[in-house]
Amino acid sequence: MNCLEVQESLAAYFDGEIAADVRSIMETHLGRCAECTRDLAGFKQISVMTRALQTPSPPDSLWAQIEQQLDQQPLAVSAEQPRTWASLAPRLFALAATVVVALGLGSFIYDSWIAQGEHPRFAVEFGQYVDGFRRDPIAAQQIFLAKYESQLVDPQQAIQHVGYHPAVARGLPEGYTLVSTHVVKMPCCTCVQALCKRSDGSTLAIFEHDENQTTEWFGDSPETMAACHDKQCCFVQLDGQLAASWRQGTRHITMLGVEDAAEVSQMVAWMDENKAPLPD
Amino acid sequence: MVDAAVLAGCRSCERGAQQRLYELSHRQVYRLMVRMVGLQDATDVTQQVFLQVFRKIDQFAGHSKFETWLYRLASNEALQHLRKGRRWKFQPLTQEPVSRHASEEDRNENKELIERALSKIDPELRAIFVLREIEGLTYREIAEAIEIPEGTVGSRLNRARRELQQHLADLGWEP
Numbered sequence: 001m002n003c004l005e006v007q008e009s010l011a012a013y014f015d016g017e018i019a020a021d022v023r024s025i026m027e028t029h030l031g032r033c034a035e036c037t038r039d040l041a042g043f044k045q046i047s048v049m050t051r052a053l054q055t056p057s058p059p060d061s062l063w064a065q066i067e068q069q070l071d072q073q074p075l076a077v078s079a080e081q082p083r084t085w086a087s088l089a090p091r092l093f094a095l096a097a098t099v100v101v102a103l104g105l106g107s108f109i110y111d112s113w114i115a116q117g118e119h120p121r122f123a124v125e126f127g128q129y130v131d132g133f134r135r136d137p138i139a140a141q142q143i144f145l146a147k148y149e150s151q152l153v154d155p156q157q158a159i160q161h162v163g164y165h166p167a168v169a170r171g172l173p174e175g176y177t178l179v180s181t182h183v184v185k186m187p188c189c190t191c192v193q194a195l196c197k198r199s200d201g202s203t204l205a206i207f208e209h210d211e212n213q214t215t216e217w218f219g220d221s222p223e224t225m226a227a228c229h230d231k232q233c234c235f236v237q238l239d240g241q242l243a244a245s246w247r248q249g250t251r252h253i254t255m256l257g258v259e260d261a262a263e264v265s266q267m268v269a270w271m272d273e274n275k276a277p278l279p280d
Numbered sequence: 281m282v283d284a285a286v287l288a289g290c291r292s293c294e295r296g297a298q299q300r301l302y303e304l305s306h307r308q309v310y311r312l313m314v315r316m317v318g319l320q321d322a323t324d325v326t327q328q329v330f331l332q333v334f335r336k337i338d339q340f341a342g343h344s345k346f347e348t349w350l351y352r353l354a355s356n357e358a359l360q361h362l363r364k365g366r367r368w369k370f371q372p373l374t375q376e377p378v379s380r381h382a383s384e385e386d387r388n389e390n391k392e393l394i395e396r397a398l399s400k401i402d403p404e405l406r407a408i409f410v411l412r413e414i415e416g417l418t419y420r421e422i423a424e425a426i427e428i429p430e431g432t433v434g435s436r437l438n439r440a441r442r443e444l445q446q447h448l449a450d451l452g453w454e455p
Contacts, residue, residue: 011441012434015412017419042445045455049394050413058310059323063302066330070298138428139404143363145427146356151339152427179429197429 001029006036014043122187126217133256134241137203141180141195149185150193156278158183158192165278166192166208167248173270175199188216205256206267212252214245228265229272235261249275282346290337298334305347306330308415309354315398315410316358325361329354344424351417351425355407362403390453397447401440408433409440 006029012018013026030037125147132140153161155169161183172178179195191209198204207213214223214234222237233246235258244264245254248271258264282304289297309329313322332353340349398406408426411417423430 008438009434011437012419015419015434015437017434042455043441046394046441046444046448047413049390050398050409053315053391053394053414055311055314056319058306058326062306062310062323062326063299065323066302066327067295067299069327069331070295070334138432142356142359142404142427146360151341152343153341154343177429180427 001025003029003033003036006030006033007039010036010039010043014040014047123216123219126186127219130218130238130241130243130256133203133205134239137195137205137257141205145182145184150182153181153183153192155181155192155194162190162192164251166194167253167271167274168192168194168196168206168208169278170271170274170276172196173266176204179203188213203257207254207256208248209252209254210250212245212247213254214243217254218243226261228261229268231268233261233264233268235264287337287340287346290334293334301333302330305350308347309350311414312351312354312407312410313358315414316355316403316407317361318399321361325357328361329357332357345421348417348421348424351411351415351421352427355411355425358407359403393448393451393453394444396451397444397453400447401443405436405440405443408436409444412437 006013006026009018009022009026013023018026030040129140129144129147132143151161155166155178158169158181159165166181168178168181175198177197177199179197181192181194184191184193189209189211191207194206194208196204196206214236218236218238224235224237225232226235227233228244228246231246231248233244236243236245241256242258242260243254243256244258244261245252246264246268247253248268253267253271255264255267282301286297286300286304290301306326310322310326313325313329317325329350333350336353340346398409401409404426408422411422411425417425419433420430422428422433426433428436
């Protein structure tokens with residue numbers, strides 16, 4: 001091992017998160033390298049300083065504040081309080097009347113909204129995600145998931161949330177690793193989003209959704225249709241990156257951060273070859 | 281430790297179970313928040329974290345430890361708070377809690393320096409570093425909490441520690 005290799009694994013060595021055989025090799029290097037040993041001592045000093053930090057206690061009133069918020073915004077009907085139809089009837093009547101008024105008003109607002117393009121705020125938010133994805137996919141992913149109701153799922157179990165087995169439940173082509181799979185409820189649709197890594201460490205996001213979303217997600221970014229494997233794919237030229245979308249069975253696949261048409265063709269071919277139904 | 285009974289009670293919105301969950305875990309959330317967003321905002325953000333916990337408790341599928349899920353919500357809330365206010369740097373504690381040994385001036389000075397250095401590094405690196413050094417999470421738990429590949433935790437900790445060393449040196453710290 002040379003200095004560069006040791007430096008790359010120094011944190012894992014320091015934290016005891018390295019395999020025994022690699023640890024032994026690193027120890028041999030550290031025994032004769034003053035520079036790497038000095039860096040390791042620096043890690044130790046920072047650790048000691050950090051662990052010596054004291055944190056003041058949280059205020060005693062904090063639970064009372066949280067409880068007050070919970071009382072103001074009940075999260076759900078308590079299971080401790082069974083309610084009868086008789087006791088709920090006046091409230092239900094009032095609720096029904098409110099719903100009738102709200103539906104009329106909502107329909108008007110929705111029609112006006114549609115006239116201006118659907119979910120304009122969402123379009124801006126998704127644009128920010130796309131832009132962030134190009135610079136730092138991991139940070140963009142965190143913001144994206146925090147914005148919408150999302151759930152980390154086992155790809156095999158996603159069917160419980162969306163009613164189908166997503167393509168990634170069958171795995172990925174060679175050279176790709178699945179990092180995470182989330183079911184995300186966005187204003188436009190509920191989709192399955194899979195974050196994947198290529199063997200070179202770069203990131204790709206695969207969305208599976210019911211309807212075509214290219215206009216909703218990418219606005220008026222330039223689009224080009226091209227044949228990939230046996231499918232017509234829509235390529236969207238974004239600022240410094242590429243997205244591609246195509247129909248896969250009864251749903252649509254959209255990939256963000258694709259390299260080129262060859263990569264999309266490979267993915268289309270792989271999904272076509274691995275589309276056999278999975279057991280529910 | 282938060283057990284299945286407490287979680288079940290929270291899913292049914294039982295106030296007693298919610299309070300129990302809070303009692304069992306609020307210190308660790310608050311500790312993380314003090315280091316992430318600073319003392320001034322730590323109480324508010326901790327409050328938001330617990331409201332999120334009770335709101336999203338049905339989403340905890342039990343694939344990881346509850347504490348890891350809690351750290352994920354807490355880290356996200358802290359990062360969102362910092363982004364909203366564009367407060368990438370927080371104001372470090374102006375005064376550390378008084379040491380029992382008043383003569384330990386050097387140690388107190390070191391504490392102030394590390395506080396200041398921590399406040400200068402990227403919030404995501406800070407979260408990873410605090411989860412490791414203060415909360416004692418393993419790389420796997422950090423990966424789940426921050427939602428990054430386990431293989432990148434080490435490289436980010438490398439970066440965090442080197443940046444801290446650099447900031448400490450800029451602040452005049454001598455090993």
